[in-house]
Amino acid sequence: MSAMFTDDDVGKPVVNESGDQIGIVSAIEHGTPRIEPDPGTIDTVKAKLGWEEMDEETYPLQEQAVDRVTDDEIRLKGDLSNVGGTDTGL
Template sequence: MCAEFTKDDEGKRVVDADGEQIGIVESVESGTPHVDPDPGMADTIKSKLGWGDADEETYKLDEQNVESISDDEIRLERV
């Protein structure tokens, strides 16, 4: 999906392909959403999203991982 993110996406839940919440969009900077991941998010999912092992506050969400955007959530493709 070629997603265009705006400030309106801030605060939306980010969910995996199964609908499980993995974080919240904390901010959108230059069209790129920055996600605050849930503390229990599996390291394997972080790795597949390219978020690495670092314990950062937020991570950039790559639009190629996004399946859909609704009024209240961003759903990721199965990774």
């Protein structure tokens, strides 16, 4: 996927492959969405996206984790096994 993220994406929910909201886009920095994870899902999200070593309020969402972007949401891929690592973040 080759997504172009813009300020129009700020405020969109970020959902997993099942459609469950895991966070919200809080900002776009240099074309990369910054995600504020939902408190109830933060541990799972951090583990799936390789953010365990990061302790931030928002996390960078890397393009390779995104399945699609619609007018209403950003949906993540079902298989995130090749996305994790501290350089990819959520």
